Amino acid sequence: MDVVTSEPLRGAPVAKAIKADVRAAIAKAAEQGLAAPHLVNVIAGRSAPSLAYLDAIDRTAAKLGVRTSRVELPGDASEAQIVAAIEQAGSSSDVHGLMVQFPLPAGVSRAAVVDAVPLAKDVDGLSAAALGQVFAGRRMHVGPATAAAVVELLMSDERCMPRGKHVVIAGRSLVVGRPLAAMLSAGGGVDADATVTLCHRHTPDLAAHTRIADIVVIATGVRGLLKPEMVKTGATVIDVGIHEVTRADGSVGLVGDVDPAVGEVAGLLTPVPGGVGPVTNAVLMRHVTAAAYPGAVAEAW
Numbered sequence: 313m314d315v316v317t318s319e320p321l322r323g324a325p326v327a328k329a330i331k332a333d334v335r336a337a338i339a340k341a342a343e344q345g346l347a348a349p350h351l352v353n354v355i356a357g358r359s360a361p362s363l364a365y366l367d368a369i370d371r372t373a374a375k376l377g378v379r380t381s382r383v384e385l386p387g388d389a390s391e392a393q394i395v396a397a398i399e400q401a402g403s404s405s406d407v408h409g410l411m412v413q414f415p416l417p418a419g420v421s422r423a424a425v426v427d428a429v430p431l432a433k434d435v436d437g438l439s440a441a442a443l444g445q446v447f448a449g450r451r452m453h454v455g456p457a458t459a460a461a462v463v464e465l466l467m468s469d470e471r472c473m474p475r476g477k478h479v480v481i482a483g484r485s486l487v488v489g490r491p492l493a494a495m496l497s498a499g500g501g502v503d504a505d506a507t508v509t510l511c512h513r514h515t516p517d518l519a520a521h522t523r524i525a526d527i528v529v530i531a532t533g534v535r536g537l538l539k540p541e542m543v544k545t546g547a548t549v550i551d552v553g554i555h556e557v558t559r560a561d562g563s564v565g566l567v568g569d570v571d572p573a574v575g576e577v578a579g580l581l582t583p584v585p586g587g588v589g590p591v592t593n594a595v596l597m598r599h600v601t602a603a604a605y606p607g608a609v610a611e612a613w
């Protein structure tokens with residue numbers, strides 16, 4: 313195996329460009345006297361990772377002039393209470409984006425909750441209606457933000473443009489793998505035009521697929537799953553995984569689904585942290601802004 317040192321495909325420049333577009337749209341709307349975009353998050357209970365995620369969203373939003381607020385429900389809230397809170401926020405003309413945090417209380421139907429979010433405000437793209445738009449090839453700013461972030465990263469660099477490439481995705485969740493397969497295989501002008509293989513936990517030999525891929529996207533939630541012998545020399549690797557680790561010195565860090573040794577084989581490799589994550593937050597801000605001011609930001613998933 314040739315030893316190459318991969319180049320990081322960082323999220324920061326991609327996120328910066330998206331945020332600049334958002335900032336400009338908000339400034340123009342403010343000149344016209346329009347209210348700032350408003351994102352509401354519904355959360356039941358106090359899951360620490362969810363609260364940390366919401367704090368990160370709030371910080372990004374504050375820097376861009378996007379308003380955020382939270383509807384906080386008890387950890388034992390019923391499905392009817394959660395759906396009612398979503399419907400109340402969803403019916404307000406002052407709310408442009410609406411998200412629900414997971415996990416939901418035991419016994420609450422995920423489908424009932426995500427489908428209560430009105431399509432035009434579904435900035436996290438979890439409802440069946442939003443996924444339907446993605447699978448129909450309609451770019452209306454309601455695609456799941458993480459999947460859309462992977463597309464943005466790939467389209468940001470000539471060396472990993474997906475058109476004509478073979479992309480292997482590991483992980484078929486409705487927040488990453490499946491919508492991403494639809495986005496990357498879409499055709500028609502501005503689209504990705506890739507050949508896509510979608511793998512999951514029942515794929516008998518994941519390596520047989522990843523080894524022949526030009527681009528590997530790994531979103532399995534299995535730390536270090538992608539090993540160097542599973543990657544073609546020079547391939548692009550997008551690491552969606554996030555795992556918290558405690559280092560020997562007691563500090564806490566983040567790692568992904570990619571074994572660090574893949575860096576000796578891959579051409580471009582997204583770091584964790586600093587790869588997909590920052591772009592996901594920027595995409596979310598673009599979605600809220602597009603929901604507030606239709607047509608004001610670049611067309612995207």
Ligand code: NAD
Binds near residue numbers: 488489532552589
């Ligand atoms: P999930 O648990 O819903 O789905 C995991 C998927 O991986 C499943 O489809 C499963 O079939 C597949 N899988 C599991 N083991 C596999 C194996 N050995 N081979 C092939 N496929 C396998 O997870 P998710 O919500 O899609 O998240 C995946 C990872 O991405 C997690 O680490 C999560 O923390 C991270 N994530 C990151 C972001 C971000 O913005 N960076 C956003 C969402 C999720």
